[in-house]
Amino acid sequence: MDEEMMALHKNDTWEVTELPKGKKPVGCRWVFTIKYKADGSVDRYKARLVAKGYTQTYGIDYQETFSPVAKMNTVRVLISLAANLNWPLKQCDVKNAFLHGHLEEEVYMEFPPGYNAGGKTGVCRLRKSLYGLKQSPRAWFGRFTQVMMRFGYYQSHSDHTLFEKRGSGKVTALIIYVDDMIITGDDSEEMMKLEQNLAAEFEMKNLGDLKFHLDQRQLKPI
Numbered sequence: 272m273d274e275e276m277m278a279l280h281k282n283d284t285w286e287v288t289e290l291p292k293g294k295k296p297v298g299c300r301w302v303f304t305i306k307y308k309a310d311g312s313v314d315r316y317k318a319r320l321v322a323k324g325y326t327q328t329y330g331i332d333y334q335e336t337f338s339p340v341a342k343m344n345t346v347r348v349l350i351s352l353a354a355n356l357n358w359p360l361k362q363c364d365v366k367n368a369f370l371h372g373h374l375e376e377e378v379y380m381e382f383p384p385g386y387n388a389g390g391k392t393g394v395c396r397l398r399k400s401l402y403g404l405k406q407s408p409r410a411w412f413g414r415f416t417q418v419m420m421r422f423g424y425y426q427s428h429s430d431h432t433l434f435e436k437r438g439s440g441k442v443t444a445l446i447i448y449v450d451d452m453i454i455t456g457d458d459s460e461e462m463m464k465l466e467q468n469l470a471a472e473f474e475m476k477n478l479g480d481l482k483f484h485l486d487q488r489q490l491k492p493i
Contacts, residue, residue, distance in 0.1 A: 272301060272318040272385065275319060275320055275367075276320075276383065276386060278367050278474075279320065279370065282370045282371070282399055283398055283399065284395075284397065284398060284399045284401060285380065285396055285397050285398055285399075286395070286396050287382075287394070287395060287396075288379075288394065288395075288396045289392075290393065290394045291379075294377075294379055296380050296395075297323050297378065297379070297381070297404075298322070298323040298380070299320055299322045299323060299380055299381060299384070299401075299403070300320075300321055300323065301318055301320060302318070302320075302321050303316070303317070303319075304316075304317050304319065309482040320383050320401065320402070321402045321403035322380055322402065324403040324404045324405045339430075339431040340448065341430065341433070341448040342430050342432075345427075345430040345432070345433055346446060346448070349433075349453065349455060350481075352455070358455045358456055358457055359459070359462070359480070360480060360481035361453070361455070361462065361466070361477075361480065361481065362452065362453055362454075362478040362480070362482070363469070363475055363476060363477045364450050364451045364452060364475070364478065365450045365474065365475055366473075366475070366476055368411050368415075368450030368473075369401060369402050369404075369408070369411045369450075370399050370400065370401065371411060372399060372406075372407060372412075373398075373399060373400070373410060373414060374399060374400055374406070374410060375410075376406065378396070378397045379395065379396050379397070380395045380396075380401070381395070415447065418469075419434045419445070422468055424436045424443075424445070430446070432448065433445075433446045434446075436465075438458070438461070439458075441456065442456050442457060442458065443456035443458045443461040444456050445465065454466070
């Protein structure tokens with residue numbers, strides 16, 4: 272919980288302020304999960320602060336919520352290409368991905384259970400998106416798309432979660448499933464540069480060579 276709170280403060284997720292008249296804050300709660308490694312052993316114990324987004328009101332607390340999710344057929348095609356062309360398959364994810372999305376709406380949240388505002392009274396006005404908010408997936412994906420385009424990648428029209436970059440007859444591709452990324456291609460220099468650029472922009476976790484990929488149903492070994 273302390274690690275999560277440190278990440279939230281480091282990211283300037285909110286500021287403590289008085290609740291304006293006529294505004295209603297959303298609640299929040301702690302969710303505890305166990306993260307596992309590819310072999311099934313325990314990786315770490317994780318606490319995540321989640322906003323009670325089900326109490327938000329459309330048109331007041333949020334507007335658009337849609338965010339694309341990688342098509343599993345696209346993932347399979349990418350892996351098949353890499354296998355047939357002998358391309359490396361790298362996997363990485365973004366730590367606290369949703370915290371990187373910028374909020375356009377004015378959203379207030381109660382202070383996290385078990386913590387205080389350092390002697391202050393009031394509520395948290397959210398500057399960045401938070402897990403549980405209706406608009407968080409859209410805000411995060413919008414921020415990630417802007418970053419990838421700044422790096423010179425273009426977005427696939429058939430699957431908006433697939434980003435490609437071509438140059439000197441070589442290609443580099445990245446597909447993202449919420450915060451889980453697969454990077455492949457035949458340009459090893461560009462792949463390394465992409466990983467470095469992403470690490471400079473977000474707090475990344477390099478998972479090395481692809482060992483498994485999480486789909487909507489289960490963890491499938493590669």
